[in-house]
Amino acid sequence: MYPPIEPYDHGHLDVGDGHLIYWEVCGNPDGKPALVVHGGPGSGCTAGQRRGFDPERYKIILFDQRNCGRSLPHAADPATDLSANTTHHLVTDMERLREHLGVDRWLLYGGSWGSTLMLAYAEAHPERVSELVICSVTTTRRTEIDWLYRGVGRFFPEQWERFRDGVPEADRDGDLLAAYARLSADPDPAVRAKAVHDWTAWEDAVISMEVNGKPNAYTDRPPASLLAFVRICAHYFSNGAWLEEGILLREAHKLAGIPGILIHGRLDLGSPLDTAWELTKAWPDARLVVVEDSGHTGSPTMARAVPAALDEFAG
Numbered sequence: 001m002y003p004p005i006e007p008y009d010h011g012h013l014d015v016g017d018g019h020l021i022y023w024e025v026c027g028n029p030d031g032k033p034a035l036v037v038h039g040g041p042g043s044g045c046t047a048g049q050r051r052g053f054d055p056e057r058y059k060i061i062l063f064d065q066r067n068c069g070r071s072l073p074h075a076a077d078p079a080t081d082l083s084a085n086t087t088h089h090l091v092t093d094m095e096r097l098r099e100h101l102g103v104d105r106w107l108l109y110g111g112s113w114g115s116t117l118m119l120a121y122a123e124a125h126p127e128r129v130s131e132l133v134i135c136s137v138t139t140t141r142r143t144e145i146d147w148l149y150r151g152v153g154r155f156f157p158e159q160w161e162r163f164r165d166g167v168p169e170a171d172r173d174g175d176l177l178a179a180y181a182r183l184s185a186d187p188d189p190a191v192r193a194k195a196v197h198d199w200t201a202w203e204d205a206v207i208s209m210e211v212n213g214k215p216n217a218y219t220d221r222p223p224a225s226l227l228a229f230v231r232i233c234a235h236y237f238s239n240g241a242w243l244e245e246g247i248l249l250r251e252a253h254k255l256a257g258i259p260g261i262l263i264h265g266r267l268d269l270g271s272p273l274d275t276a277w278e279l280t281k282a283w284p285d286a287r288l289v290v291v292e293d294s295g296h297t298g299s300p301t302m303a304r305a306v307p308a309a310l311d312e313f314a315g
Contacts, residue, residue: 001051001307005060012072013100015093017084022070023063023097027055032130032315033103035094036062037110037118039136042232044069044225052109052306057314061106063097065090065117068228075228078185078192082235086242091121098128107313109306111135111263112271112296116241116248119279123254131313132260132286135306136268136296137276139248140241148270149177149237152206155269159205166198181234184227192227199230206270210295217297252282260286261309263302265294 010024027050034053038045045062053060066085067075074080094117098106107130108118115134122129138144153160164172167179183195203218214220221229260283264276273290280288289309294302 001048001303002053002055003051004047005050005055007062012070013093013097015066015089015096017089018073019066019084019093020072021063021066021093021097022072023061023101025059025061025101026050027053027058027060029059031055031057031059032313033059033061033101033106034310035098035106035108036060037094037108037114037121038062038065038069039110039112039114040068040229040232041065041113041117041236042068042075042229043113044071044228052310054307054311054314058310061097061101061103063093066093068225068232074224075231076224078187082231085232085235086239087117087120087236088242090117091124094121095125095128104128105130107131107133107310109133109310112138113140113236116140116243119248119252119255120243122258123248123251126254126258129255129258132255132258133263133306133309133313134260135263135298135302136271137262137264137279138271139246139275139279140237140243141249141275142240142245144271144275145177145237145240147272148206149202152269156205156208159202163198163202163205166195175238177234177238180230181238184231184234193223196223196226196230199234200226207295207297209269210265210267210297210299212293212299212301213295213297249278249282252279255283256285258285259313261312262286262288263291263305263309264288265291265296265299265302267293267295270296 171179
């Protein structure tokens with residue numbers, strides 16, 4: 001990874017619906033534009049995400065998606081309405097940010113939920129995307145969501161039972177994620193705190209077998225960030241990210257001519273490798289790099305693969 005770097009410009013962009021999106025720019029003002037698309041949804045961008053890029057060759061742009069990070073209003077406030085926070089809103093925000101910063105075309109980099117958002121943006125605005133570098137590929141199909149929050153429980157039956165039992169009994173055989181969305185916005189702070197604990201304990205269970213990853217990657221966050229993360233995740237996943245099932249794979253032909261590198265861990269239990277494999281079949285300009293020692297949260301090998309991919313496109 002490249003050395004730490006600080007932004008030379010930052011601000012909040014009014015994108016409508018009462019939302020102010022935090023953005024920052026670092027690196028070379030005359031370098032190749034690249035946008036970091038963070039995961040979650042609801043994780044917010046981090047200083048470490050700047051470090052995959054050569055700061056001499058890239059103009060590195062980061063932003064916090066609606067209601068998380070430094071964007072306002074924040075989902076940690078249970079009174080914050082999330083109804084104007086959908087995939088389609090975020091795609092529009094990205095395009096408004098591009099116009100605001102005067103960027104013609106940019107490389108997109110991100111992973112996990114960020115890969116879904118990057119693909120949705122690139123398929124909507126292919127003429128604005130120069131390349132894509134995607135880690136831990138997901139397309140947020142309902143089948144993928146069901147695997148992460150139900151199917152993978154066969155590997156962790158005790159932990160999944162605790163996750164299921166975190167919602168009222170009447171909801172346990174139904175839509176668990178919608179129930180968590182309600183609980184994480186409950187007026188009672190104790191109810192919200194328990195929902196956040198139960199949700200993130202499950203997320204950490206799923207990555208617990210990743211010997212090269214970061215343990216407790218989900219629960220090891222400040223309380224306000226955790227609450228925003230859980231609220232926004234439950235909001236998105238209980239609604240299938242407002243995407244027609246399989247649409248991102250079916251419309252991957254729109255990415256023709258855009259080079260891409262997909263970097264995925266062989267040991268990613270929460271987001272199995274088959275989604276990345278399917279995407280390379282639908283997008284011939286993409287190359288799949290399988291990292292044998294990595295799960296969803298990475299490894300030293302993956303940490304080397306990301307800057308290598310970005311260097312390849314730096315020009």
